[in-house]
Amino acid sequence: MKKLKLKVITPEKLILEEEVDQVSLPTTMGEITVLPDHVPLIANLASGDIVAVSGGEHVPMAVAGGFIEVKKGESGETNVAVLADFAEQVAELTEEAVEKAKARAEDLRKKMENKETVDFEHFTAELEKTLTRIKIADKWRTRKYRK
Amino acid sequence: MAGTKEIKRRIKSIGNIKKITKAMELVAAAKMKKAVSNALASRLYAEYSWEILSSIGRNVENIEHPLFNEREVKNVLLILITSNRGLCGAYNAQVGKSAVAFLKNAESDYPGASLSLITVGKKGESLFRRLGKNIVASFPDMPDNVTLRDILPISSLVLEEYAKENYDRVAVAYTDFVSPLVQRPNIKQIAPVSRKELKELLQTIGEEKSKIKLHNGNGNGEAKASVQKTDYLFEGDQNALISSLAEKLLRMQVYQVMLESRASEQSARMVAMKNATDAAGEMIEDFTLVFNKARQAGITREISEISAGMASVN
Numbered sequence: 203m204k205k206l207k208l209k210v211i212t213p214e215k216l217i218l219e220e221e222v223d224q225v226s227l228p229t230t231m232g233e234i235t236v237l238p239d240h241v242p243l244i245a246n247l248a249s250g251d252i253v254a255v256s257g258g259e260h261v262p263m264a265v266a267g268g269f270i271e272v273k274k275g276e277s278g279e280t281n282v283a284v285l286a287d288f289a290e291q292v293a294e295l296t297e298e299a300v301e302k303a304k305a306r307a308e309d310l311r312k313k314m315e316n317k318e319t320v321d322f323e324h325f326t327a328e329l330e331k332t333l334t335r336i337k338i339a340d341k342w343r344t345r346k347y348r349k
Numbered sequence: 350m351a352g353t354k355e356i357k358r359r360i361k362s363i364g365n366i367k368k369i370t371k372a373m374e375l376v377a378a379a380k381m382k383k384a385v386s387n388a389l390a391s392r393l394y395a396e397y398s399w400e401i402l403s404s405i406g407r408n409v410e411n412i413e414h415p416l417f418n419e420r421e422v423k424n425v426l427l428i429l430i431t432s433n434r435g436l437c438g439a440y441n442a443q444v445g446k447s448a449v450a451f452l453k454n455a456e457s458d459y460p461g462a463s464l465s466l467i468t469v470g471k472k473g474e475s476l477f478r479r480l481g482k483n484i485v486a487s488f489p490d491m492p493d494n495v496t497l498r499d500i501l502p503i504s505s506l507v508l509e510e511y512a513k514e515n516y517d518r519v520a521v522a523y524t525d526f527v528s529p530l531v532q533r534p535n536i537k538q539i540a541p542v543s544r545k546e547l548k549e550l551l552q553t554i555g556e557e558k559s560k561i562k563l564h565n566g567n568g569n570g571e572a573k574a575s576v577q578k579t580d581y582l583f584e585g586d587q588n589a590l591i592s593s594l595a596e597k598l599l600r601m602q603v604y605q606v607m608l609e610s611r612a613s614e615q616s617a618r619m620v621a622m623k624n625a626t627d628a629a630g631e632m633i634e635d636f637t638l639v640f641n642k643a644r645q646a647g648i649t650r651e652i653s654e655i656s657a658g659m660a661s662v663n
Binding site for chain 2 (some may be wrong): 209211212213214215216229230231234241242243244245246269271273283285324
């Protein structure tokens with residue numbers, strides 16, 4: 203069976219580099235699933251979860267903002283590059299980290315009420331990031347996935 | 350014994366300087382470690398984003414984004430990244446030299462074009478103020494630990510001015526971090542995304558990727574693959590997508606060169622301070638030898654004086 207090469211990269215580090223069977227991504231226009239031999243594509247990412255399927259196992263990742271590029275490699279394989287502003291594997295999102303993120307979201311929200319315009323953009327981005335982490339961690343808590 | 354006191358004082362002061370340079374070396378080494386790991390981590394992202402940006406530029410013929418349109422060059426902007434503090438060897442001098450060379454080339458390439466500068470760091474600012482160049486903006490307080498947020502003012506300033514056609518060509522002079530012992534001053538054009546430079550860029554990236562082995566050394570293959578023309582499917586409004594992409598990528602470029610420069614600065618400082626410490630150690634050794642000789646000469650002279658005195662009494 204054909205596979206696709208998936209790379210998830212953030213400015214801080216390489217989150218995942220693996221050959222997978224398929225991957226679902228949250229784009230700004232809705233969720234899409236990329237299978238091998240997908241046409242070349244460029245799309246913006248929304249926040250949500252990227253789910254790669256490898257050997258029947260789900261590999262979920264929380265992601266907030268960025269874009270993806272799907273293209274054909276030299277030997278005909280399909281490359282999927284995800285350049286995310288923020289991304290994290292759900293397996294690495296521990297309970298403790300989620301608790302911290304929750305506290306942080308509360309904190310940010312309070313700060314946002316006080317400030318009107320100062321750094322608003324930055325705050326919304328931070329808030330979005332922390333909220334996404336919480337949401338995705340909650341979503342995958344009861345499901346099965348590859349740890 | 351007049352000379353020995355003087356020498357003793359010098360040995361002591363050199364010892365104090367050695368202590369300071371040693372401490373600075375250790376501080377620089379610790380900072381370097383962090384800066385280097387940051388630079389290496391974001392390199393992959395930056396390379397990928399360049400690749401994507403360039404493949405869009407090549408594949409889509411009529412993009413309405415100014416970042417892809419080459420205009421007649423009337424105004425050139427150079428962003429110069431230097432450090433705030435000295436004592437880092439030839440780091441600032443080298444990047445300053447390459448910036449001066451760039452400006453000279455620009456003068457002959459585009460006769461009549463006006464040249465402006467944005468400086469990051471105090472050293473570059475004072476250098477080009479002395480040379481009487483036109484500095485339009487200066488960012489003197491960039492923290493040691495640069496985050497994406499710190500460079501936002503620079504990237505948005507560049508994007509804004511470029512979109513307003515105040516500048517037709519924007520380049521950055523920075524220092525590429527090769528290894529702790531080797532840093533290479535470099536000039537990179539960030540706007541417009543030109544086709545000619547793109548080709549060179551893809552080659553250098555290919556080289557570097559295989560050199561650094563960030564991922565399995567398949568960089569060359571990838572760089573080649575992206576040269577092929579692909580028709581991309583764009584999700585949503587193509588122009589909106591491209592402009593948001595272009596802005597994000599330009600920001601990333603500025604971030605990346607900033608990280609590279611910081612890593613280079615700290616390693617240049619570490620090496621310079623290590624050399625200074627070694628030199629101080631050698632000097633102390635030399636002076637100790639001179640001191641001991643002077644001391645011995647003094648004792649010998651005293652003894653001969655005493656025995657001469659004894660002889661004359663007897």
